[in-house]
Amino acid sequence: MNTVTRPRILVVGAGFAGxxxxxxxxxxxxxDEADITLVTPFAYQLYxxxxxxxxxxxxxxxSIAVSLRRSKKYRTRIIPGGAIGxxxxxxxxxxxxxxxxxxxxPYDYIVLAPGSVTRTFDIPGLTDHAFGMKTLAEAAYVRDHVISQLDLxxxxxxxxxxxARLQFVVVGGGYAGTETAACLQRLTHAAVKRYPRIDPGxxxxxxxxxAPKLMPELGDKLGRSAQAILGRRGIDISLGVSIAKAGPEEVTFTDGRVIPTRTLIWTAGVVASPLIATLGAETVRGRLAVTADMNLPGHDGVFALGDAAAVPDEAKGEEGAVCPPTAQHAMRQGKHVADNVIATLRGLPRSPYIHKDLGLVVDLGGKDAVSKPLGIELRGVPAQAVAxxxxxxxxxxxxxxxxxxxxxxxxxxAGDDFVRTGFQSRKPATLKDFEYTNxxxxxEQVRAHVDGSERQD
Incomplete structure (x- = not known):
């Protein structure tokens, strides 16, 4: 076969699934069976x-950005950029x-694994004054920002x-928010010992x-355990509360409290990448509606998985159940969808994705953790070892x-270090600056662009 007749497989996204x-x-x-191309803004897989x-x-x-160009044996062409339609x-x-x-x-087969972006709401000032925890740049930036608040x-x-500079607000009682609050609280607790002029209190x-519970997926007992651990550290936990308004120097809660702060970290869930909306196809709560074999109905060469797709959770056996947007499912779906792409290419039947959730782990830093592997509830050092x-x-x-x-x-x-790396030296950035959702x-723009390109050809 020559290069002209080889099928073109395009994979969008370099997360766990892609x-x-x-x-x-x-x-x-x-x-000689197919040409494989991967589209990703960054040539690494982020853990x-x-x-x-x-x-x-x-x-x-x-340490958590795994290079996609490190090995010489991989033959996939990487296009450094973002799919926008x-x-x-x-x-x-x-x-x-x-x-x-x-x-x-152009493609003959496409695998859509663009992942997700931070879910925001129409809250005044949110996107202008909040930080996220979804990208590597955000994590590094938030670290610099938190340490700079101690210096300032x-x-x-x-x-x-x-x-005000010593008050910090994290919104989101899921894994990301809970772990972020836990880890950064430990950082400031350790760092303040190096600032004799600051009262640790x-x-x-x-x-x-x-939500009424912290990390409800863990169950009542482990959720209460995590809440107790954070409470003992001095973290103030408020459930049934969100943000009513965010400003540069204060945050207003929906219960009327006004917290003077320069740090608002927003981790209140995720939504599918805006790329999915460009297809004009059916969605389930923003995620692309696909069959159990991760195929888009009516399009044999189109597959979607991971955070961006509503993949039916066959293991649960419940009507309408879809796989949660977790790394565990994304990794296994990635392998399974590859098999289904190959089956389609070779004219063989596809198989449904079935995977039973293996459990959950939450690392709260130090010796603190709660985990639920295979339904077994663990706390402390054993949970930390599992996590x-x-x-x-x-x-x-x-x-x-x-x-x-x-x-x-x-x-x-050796303990923590408290070095700022220089991200604060440029223009201040917030949640809206990191994920390029605009x-x-x-x-309609996709169709007009493609039609225009075809006419030029």
Whole structure:
């Protein structure tokens, strides 16, 4: 077969789902069976569950960013850019490359794994004044910001300003929010000992969530255990509460409280990438509606998985149940969808995705953790061992595993460091600056762009 007749497989997204799919395609397809292309803004796979530990300085950013170009044996072409639209009829993906050029990438088979973005609401000031915890840059930026608040409080002669800079608000009682609050509280608790002019009692962390329970997926007992651990550390937890308004120097809660603060971290859930809306296809709560074999109905060559797709959860056996947007499912779906793409390419039947959830782990820093592997409830050191063991084993390369383990050991032996890396030296950035959610096209814009390109050809 020559290069003109080889089928073109395009994978969008280099998260857990996309990378697992690409690697399996490379292993199971011979070079002359198909051309494989991966579209991603960054040539690395980010291990998202460990972002709070990057923000708190336990891990370095490089340790959880696994390079996709490190190995010489991989043959996939990587396009550095973001997919901003898909025309299903023309079989074209519209890409904005890192130099700003908009190009059309034709495909025969497409795997949509663009992941998710931070879910926001129409709350005054939210996107202008809140930070997120969804990207590597955000985690590094938040760390610099938190440490800078201690420096600024230490140098301030205004008692009100000092108190405001030492109050921190985290919104979201799920895994991301709880781990972020837990890890960063430990950082400030350790750092304040190096600031003799600051009263440690002024440092206050607030964790709020509109839900009635903290991390309800863990169950009542473990959820209460996590809440008790954070409470003992001095973290103020408010449930049934959200943000009514956010400003540069204060945050107003829905229960009427006004908290003077310069730090608002928003982790109140995620939604599917805006790319999904460009398809004009049916969605389920924003996620692309697909069959159990992760195929888009009516389009044999279109597959979607991970956070961006509502993949039926066949293991639950409940009508309407879909797989939660977790790394555990994304990794397994990536391998399974690769098999289904190959089956479609070879004219073989596809198989449904079925995976029973193996459990949940929550690392609260230090010796504190709660875990529920295979339904077994664990707390303290055993839970911490399970949590870190799971994350360590899930890292894709031995280099990443070595870096993470080295960081953990070094942090345990030498303690924290409180170095700012310089992200604060540029223009202040907030949640709206990191995820580029305004870059996507509408379905009409996609169609007009592709039609215009075809006429030029």
């Amino acid at each position: 990378v697992e799919c690409v690697r399996r395609l490379e292993r199971k397809l011979s070079p 998202l569950p460990l972002l709070p530990q990057v923000a708190s300085g336990v891990l370095t950013p490089q 898909v025309d299903l009829k023309a079989k074209v993906c519209v890409i904005r490359t890192i130099n700003g050029e908009i190009v059309d990438q 409080a230490d140098s301030s002669h205004d008692e009100a300003e000092r108190a 002024l440092i206050k962390w607030h964790l709020i969530d509109i 870190r063991g799971y994350h360590w084993s899930a890292l894709r390369t031995n280099v990443a595993k070595t870096r993470v383990m080295t960081n953990w050991v070094l942090n345990a032996l 870059s996507y096209l509408t379905p």
